[in-house]
Amino acid sequence: VRVISKRLRKLAQRIQGNMGTMNHILDENIKGQKIVKIYAGARHEKSKFKHAVHQIRNATIKSEVATSASTPIIELLIVCVISLIIYLMAQQAKAGELTPGAFLSYTIMMGLLPSPIKKLMRINEHIQRGLAASDGIFAFLDEAAEPMQSSTAGAAKPLQCRGELQFNNVDFAYGAGEAKTTVLSHFNLHIAAGETVALVGASGSGKSSLAALIPRFYEVSSGEILLDGQAITDLDLQALREQIAFVNQDIVLFDDTVERNIAYAVPAEDIDRAAVERAAQLAQANDFILRMDNGYDSNIGESGQRLSGGQKQRLAIARAIYKDAPIIILDEATSALDSHSESKVQQALDSLMQNRTAIIIAHRLSTVKNADRIVVLDNGQIVESGTHAELLAQKGHYFYLNQS
Ligand SMILES: Nc1ncnc2c1ncn2[C@@H]1O[C@H](COP(=O)(O)OP(=O)(O)O)[C@@H](O)[C@H]1O
Numbered sequence: 558v559r560v561i562s563k564r565l566r567k568l569a570q571r572i573q574g575n576m577g578t579m580n581h582i583l584d585e586n587i588k589g590q591k592i593v594k595i596y597a598g599a600r601h602e603k604s605k606f607k608h609a610v611h612q613i614r615n616a617t618i619k620s621e622v623a624t625s626a627s628t629p630i631i632e633l634l635i636v637c638v639i640s641l642i643i644y645l646m647a648q649q650a651k652a653g654e655l656t657p658g659a660f661l662s663y664t665i666m667m668g669l670l671p672s673p674i675k676k677l678m679r680i681n682e683h684i685q686r687g688l689a690a691s692d693g694i695f696a697f698l699d700e701a702a703e704p705m706q707s708s709t710a711g712a713a714k715p716l717q718c719r720g721e722l723q724f725n726n727v728d729f730a731y732g733a734g735e736a737k738t739t740v741l742s743h744f745n746l747h748i749a750a751g752e753t754v755a756l757v758g759a760s761g762s763g764k765s766s767l768a769a770l771i772p773r774f775y776e777v778s779s780g781e782i783l784l785d786g787q788a789i790t791d792l793d794l795q796a797l798r799e800q801i802a803f804v805n806q807d808i809v810l811f812d813d814t815v816e817r818n819i820a821y822a823v824p825a826e827d828i829d830r831a832a833v834e835r836a837a838q839l840a841q842a843n844d845f846i847l848r849m850d851n852g853y854d855s856n857i858g859e860s861g862q863r864l865s866g867g868q869k870q871r872l873a874i875a876r877a878i879y880k881d882a883p884i885i886i887l888d889e890a891t892s893a894l895d896s897h898s899e900s901k902v903q904q905a906l907d908s909l910m911q912n913r914t915a916i917i918i919a920h921r922l923s924t925v926k927n928a929d930r931i932v933v934l935d936n937g938q939i940v941e942s943g944t945h946a947e948l949l950a951q952k953g954h955y956f957y958l959n960q961s
């Protein structure tokens with residue numbers, strides 16, 4: 558029994574460890590779903606997850622085998638003990654002391670009865686707790702899957718788009734019914750291929766939502782968004798996202814090496830180390846990466862806990878640079894940087910944005926000054942648009958944003 562207990566304990570530890578890994582992967586994927594989607598990391602994440610689940614299954618089967626071996630052994634022991642007691646009582650009965658013996662055996666029976674009942678109660682408790690916990694999970698599982706292929710037959714697969722974007726009468730809201738938050742209504746915006754457009758405006762004005770509509774993280778309620786003149790809903794979802802590099806407001810990093818975070822979801826044999834280093838250099842990340850124990854092969858820890866906010870942000874920027882996509886969206890991508898590294902990263906971004914369509918969202922107006930066009934949003938409406946100099950001269954919203 559002791560041998561089995563020891564084995565059970567070891568297996569339980571292994572299951573716990575693997576559960577931890579699995580939950581951790583799930584956590585990363587749920588929090589970082591936008592990054593997983595835009596960098597087509599689904600297959601990569603799936604195989605990581607599958608491996609963890611496989612490990613758990615193996616350990617669980619082994620522990621079940623051990624448990625089922627231990628139960629009969631324990632039961633056999635109990636039966637032996639009971640037999641012994643009965644034998645002893647029989648001996649006593651022979652000697653003419655039957656009544657106390659019968660009384661004793663009754664007591665023993667009674668004593669044994671509560672334990673299985675208790676066990677049954679505990680099982681019920683487990684079931685109830687499980688059912689309660691699964692409620693939230695079912696709600697999550699009921700979310701409709703993204704249509705990877707468009708409904709239109711023969712969806713075009715643009716291999717390399719030019720990057721012209723057009724918002725036509727776009728309505729967009731989060732939620733429905735009572736909880737509905739309308740973000741955009743009858744929104745129109747044209748962005749020429751290769752143009753750099755900066756979105757500015759108070760927080761809550763709809764900048765992030767607008768950006769999230771382009772890779773179809775959310776669907777418009779009505780109206781349409783065109784890429785190179787083609788409705789994005791007519792494009793293959795994966796092909797569409799391949800055209801876009803995205804740096805999120807919330808930085809998402811994975812518990813993996815620096816290299817694999819920059820060349821995220823690229824199969825190991827296809828990672829171009831030189832390109833990774835070039836991207837890191839442009840993002841001003843090279844210096845701190847080389848200072849780490851194993852350089853580009855250093856593990857950055859769970860959600861990059863071994864890095865500072867600015868370092869994480871530079872890694873996220875390096876990832877976008879490595880992707881080398883025709884459209885680049887930067888949502889507050891330099892907000893965690895101090896002004897010194899920001900100006901350096903800004904130079905890298907400026908060169909990155911050349912010959913690409915770029916949408917930059919920034920609080921700090923120093924980062925948007927050089928944009929071809931600045932669009933000022935207020936409550937989901939465009940209230941001003943023009944170059945930095947033009948808008949300053951207008952002394953409108955932008956001018957006052959600049960003052961504060
Ligand atoms: N996931 C979401 N679910 C519901 N409402 C949201 C969500 N994200 C943003 N909103 C709401 O949409 C509006 C626009 O938000 P957002 O696009 O994040 O603005 P900005 O990026 O300009 O700060 C805000 O009122 C915000 O509360």
Ligand SMILES: [Mg+2]
Pocket residue numbers: 761764765766806888
């Ligand atoms: Mg935002």
